[in-house]
Amino acid sequence: MRWWGWGDPAHPPVLPAHALDWLRETVGLAARPRPPVALGRVRLEAATVGRQALGALREIVGAEHVRDGHAERVLHAAGKGYPDLVRLRAGEPEGAPDAVLYPASHEQLRALLELCARHSLAVVPFGGGTSVVGGVAPLRGEHGGVLALDMSRMAGVLELDEESATVTVQAGIRGPALERQLAARGLTLGHFPQSFEYVSLGGCAATRSAGQASTGYGAIEKMVLGLRFAAPTAEIALPAVPASAAGPGLRQLLVGSEGALGAISELALRVRPAPRERIYEGVFFEGFAAGCQALRALAREHALPDVARLSDEQETRMSLALAGAGGVKGRLGRAYLQLRGYREGCLAILGFEGAGEELACRRRRALALVRGFGGLAVGRSPGEAWRAGRFTAPYMRDELLTHGVMVETLETAVQWSGLPRLHRAVGEAIAGALRAGGTPGLVMCHVSHVYETGASLYFTLIARQREGDEIGQWRAVKQAAGEAILAGGGTITHHHGVGRDHAHWMPREVGDGGVAALRALKRELDPAGIMNPGKLLQLSAG
Numbered sequence: 001m002r003w004w005g006w007g008d009p010a011h012p013p014v015l016p017a018h019a020l021d022w023l024r025e026t027v028g029l030a031a032r033p034r035p036p037v038a039l040g041r042v043r044l045e046a047a048t049v050g051r052q053a054l055g056a057l058r059e060i061v062g063a064e065h066v067r068d069g070h071a072e073r074v075l076h077a078a079g080k081g082y083p084d085l086v087r088l089r090a091g092e093p094e095g096a097p098d099a100v101l102y103p104a105s106h107e108q109l110r111a112l113l114e115l116c117a118r119h120s121l122a123v124v125p126f127g128g129g130t131s132v133v134g135g136v137a138p139l140r141g142e143h144g145g146v147l148a149l150d151m152s153r154m155a156g157v158l159e160l161d162e163e164s165a166t167v168t169v170q171a172g173i174r175g176p177a178l179e180r181q182l183a184a185r186g187l188t189l190g191h192f193p194q195s196f197e198y199v200s201l202g203g204c205a206a207t208r209s210a211g212q213a214s215t216g217y218g219a220i221e222k223m224v225l226g227l228r229f230a231a232p233t234a235e236i237a238l239p240a241v242p243a244s245a246a247g248p249g250l251r252q253l254l255v256g257s258e259g260a261l262g263a264i265s266e267l268a269l270r271v272r273p274a275p276r277e278r279i280y281e282g283v284f285f286e287g288f289a290a291g292c293q294a295l296r297a298l299a300r301e302h303a304l305p306d307v308a309r310l311s312d313e314q315e316t317r318m319s320l321a322l323a324g325a326g327g328v329k330g331r332l333g334r335a336y337l338q339l340r341g342y343r344e345g346c347l348a349i350l351g352f353e354g355a356g357e358e359l360a361c362r363r364r365r366a367l368a369l370v371r372g373f374g375g376l377a378v379g380r381s382p383g384e385a386w387r388a389g390r391f392t393a394p395y396m397r398d399e400l401l402t403h404g405v406m407v408e409t410l411e412t413a414v415q416w417s418g419l420p421r422l423h424r425a426v427g428e429a430i431a432g433a434l435r436a437g438g439t440p441g442l443v444m445c446h447v448s449h450v451y452e453t454g455a456s457l458y459f460t461l462i463a464r465q466r467e468g469d470e471i472g473q474w475r476a477v478k479q480a481a482g483e484a485i486l487a488g489g490g491t492i493t494h495h496h497g498v499g500r501d502h503a504h505w506m507p508r509e510v511g512d513g514g515v516a517a518l519r520a521l522k523r524e525l526d527p528a529g530i531m532n533p534g535k536l537l538q539l540s541a542g
């Protein structure tokens with residue numbers, strides 16, 4: 001993984017020249033490309049963990065598994081959110097862990113946490129490091145040092161129970177590694193976030209992540225059936241069961257705990273037969289409202305596809321522009337728009353996974369339903385184009401940053417009754433904040449996950465960076481969007497999690513009583529407050 005951005009350093013550029021021209025005209029580019037600084041020029045403060053504590057940590061995991069070199073510290077200095085990348089590329093991360101710990105077992109993990117609590121060292125669990133909400137920011141709070149707890153040595157498949165369709169894994173296993181092993185047995189987990197290439201399953205569970213096919217497969221919380229959890233003062237083992245009425249849902253309390261209570265060491269997950277056939281196709285609607293009504297009807301009638309995404313007018317326009325005259329989507333899309341008067345239409349991608357008559361039947365039913373809302377099926381090309389490119393956006397973001405373009409995404413979920421108003425309000429809030437900062441840009445949105453009672457909205461904004469004040473520009477937009485989301489009845493996050501960036505909104509999200517209950521649980525499991533300070537719950541209130 002590139003330390004300053006996304007993915008394999010050898011990955012070829014993905015931004016076509018015509019897209020750059022279009023962006024130059026639409027939002028403007030920096031006068032000169034702004035590449036990241038060299039790794040050696042990244043400035044880090046001197047580490048503060050004492051030799052004695054480091055020695056004791058090394059006794060638990062072995063000397064080579066406590067690493068404090070410059071590159072190692074930089075790699076664990078931040079996640080992959082927009083402000084993280086801006087700071088890293090400038091060679092000025094907010095901080096860095098003093099050292100990185102690599103446990104190999106639950107027992108080592110537990111021993112490390114106990115020791116860190118004794119020495120007052122903050123611990124930041126680190127899975128794939130793909131958090132976009134400051135979830136792995138190396139905040140030390142009031143502690144004498146901060147250590148990253150890298151889970152990558154705990155990456156095995158422990159048990160596959162094919163009869164029950166469950167797999168038990170160590171929490172550091174990455175998405176692709178797990179899918180490869182399941183595919184060999186004709187199975188899939190079905191969890192494909194856009195960050196799939198690098199996420200760990202422990203990180204996904206700790207953030208209540210949702211995959212792109214979560215409309216069909218469910219988000220990660222529907223997949224976690226059991227887990228093993230290590231906290232500084234306790235451990236919790238909850239075996240896999242299909243359901244349980246034994247008190248409040250403890251599994252669900254730990255799913256989404258974002259490393260602030262302890263670390264997930266193992267997970268038992270539901271798996272499904274891998275689909276033998278996949279049909280992804282495009283449907284055009286006259287407008288966003290008609291598309292939303294169609295998705296709502298699909299949910300009500302239990303006729304949802306596995307992937308259901310509906311772009312609003314602005315996002316549809318931009319996808320067509322970026323696909324360009326030579327792009328499959330561009331050619332097809334434009335032809336249909338002109339033919340049928342859907343010039344300002346909205347593109348939906350519907351993805352069906354399964355096999356044979358069952359799949360054909362589901363698809364026929366869904367397409368018949370969306371036709372009732374003016375939906376025009378435009379064939380498989382748009383769907384296949386989306387599927388082929390669905391993991392490339394983060395690479396594109398890196399290239400845009402080099403050209404001085406800010407790209408940020410944020411998301412929420414809301415009831416159907418409040419969705420049109422929230423879509424409008426958040427879009428206006430973001431656009432207003434960009435305008436006020438002197439960098440008007442583009443704001444677009446899509447419905448990314450669909451439920452019977454509502455849906456999630458995923459906003460993307462693109463604007464010229466305010467050079468020298470990139471973080472101030474981002475903060476203004478983020479604050480305006482968050483306020484509009486809460487005022488409009490949305491949740492502050494549907495799947496990115498709370499992290500550091502949303503923690504100040506938690507009292508409004510769950511109420512003071514809710515925050516007090518979470519703090520009480522933290523006091524019990526982590527009385528020294530070493531686990532991921534400042535994430536999920538704000539630092540200031542203790």
Ligand SMILES: Cc1cc2nc3c(=O)[nH]c(=O)nc-3n(C[C@H](O)[C@H](O)[C@H](O)COP(=O)(O)OP(=O)(O)OC[C@H]3O[C@@H](n4cnc5c(N)ncnc54)[C@H](O)[C@@H]3O)c2cc1C
Nearest residue numbers: 127128129130131135193194200202203204209210259264
């Ligand atoms: C380009 C891009 C696209 C993305 N797309 C999606 C998407 O489609 N859907 C989605 O849901 N998210 C998405 N994300 C956000 C991110 O990938 C998810 O939050 C993911 O679940 C994080 O997994 P990770 O292993 O990288 O966790 P990390 O980033 O390493 O950690 C995330 C949080 O979980 C904690 N944590 C990690 N491992 C453990 C553990 N074993 N025990 C306890 N706590 C732990 C960390 O301390 C941190 O608070 C995207 C991010 C990027 C950069």
